[in-house]
Amino acid sequence: MLEAAVGVSRNWDPFIAGMDVAEKVLSKLSAEPKFVLLFATIHYEKNGGFERLLAGFHSKLPPNVPLVGGTVSGATTPDGCFTRGAFAAAVSGDKVEALPSIGFNVKRDPRAAAARCADGARAVSCRGERKTKFTFANVSNGTIPPMPFFGRKRILRMPFGRVALLFLETVGSFMQYGVGRETEFFNEFSKRMPDSTILFASNYDNNRSLSNYQFFNHEVHMNAAAAMSIAVDADFVTNATFGLKPTNVKFKISHVGLHGCSFGRVDGKNATNRVCELLGWPEGYLNEYVYRRTYYYPLVSSHDGMIYPHVMGLFIGHHVVCTYKFDTDDIEVYSASGSSMLGAVKENLEMIPKDKKPVLGLGVECTARLEALGSEINKVRDEMDKTFKGAPYLVVYTAGEGLYKPGKPASFFNESFILSTLLV
């Protein structure tokens, strides 16, 4: 037997929301869940709200059921698309077992965090008797750093951008501000979990990049990584799709810094100016609105037959800061449109084998896509409904997404739609 359920609560009170979403999930299962994934939007942050959310959830959950999760910018479920609320998925049955694990200080030392998190997770992942090993891991995303004299801004016009980047790379990493360093975490984590498919997500807030949280059983953490390692006698099919198109605008980056996430030169010229020039952005276009535009023009590096879209998030002096590390210096600008983003969802759903029945869909989708699609995100739900035909699914919106399949390199992206489907 293998059962899954997904629930949503829209209550503003965190304790009640926790109870509510737990009740909704548990009422759909005939047996105690083997694990729970719990996500919430940042709305519950004030006054210890996430601790209260978890307290409410655990007040209904049987003791010792493992739980991990964190903050997301929204979710798509059979009940609708939401950018406020608490969302949970749970699986029960005798064919599944799961173990949660956690690592700390991911921005200061992502490899050590990954080692600790993977060591905890391997206990279940390495059990040989189950058919499939699958791990869901979510990790703290980057936050916009409070820069001395400038505050928290996306565009910092300053003559010494390199100094600011050095400040971020040293003091920022120690204080755990700035880029998330998810790729470093994910590469190490996947190396230590070689036989498990891994669905990876970066926790986020409401697209402000100010704070994010991780949930681990009864605990709430920041700058952590929480994983649920699952062994199951069923199939998990996982695929990533993008819906991005190359524009043939290509350039070479150099003066890479900030843990490999920023570049100061494009084709040997001032990177900020040159990127604007190549994209045809007029003077004045580069303002605090910029992230609404950069979503549509991801910078893509390609290797190992995969594309790696990076979103430009900050402009510090003449340096462009993206959300994760560049592995190559050859970049091509891609473009996205609403229809191409929806096309990626359809493409992904078509890859699910039709000869098996979906028990649960668990997806991570980039918040950039949510922000770009707005209320049209309901079309994602329409497509999911057509495929899942009443089976539960939960797609959460994150700051970055990753996928590892045994025998293949770990891949971390922006602007992707990654769906894992549990099939029997």
Added chain:
Amino acid sequence: MKGSDAEILGVLDDLLKEDDVLVAMLARKGFQGTYDPTKFKLQDVRIWSALQSTMNEFFDIIEKFAGTGLDKVYFELGEYEAMFFIINQMDVALIVIIPALANKGLLEVEVENARRSITRMIGV
């Protein structure tokens, strides 16, 4: 029209709890809307005055688009943005004003949820 004002105000109140929703109201032609101005956070009264004085003309104009699939209208107003989500074939609209720098896409998802709730309430 079905759906009590209290129910609709409950939906609007949920929207107004979002930090970046400055105004949320249900407007009908003639500005006989449902709203609670005590919960509005809009500082710039010029926008509110302009809305009040042009609402009839607004509905007159959008009625001309009946049959074209007009669903939403956006006004970029300097530091603010007004979103009109049309309900009931052009004679009712859910109006939301947000700061121009707000995360419009994310907020739109909840405005759409509010529109769907109100549509169910008023039995369209």
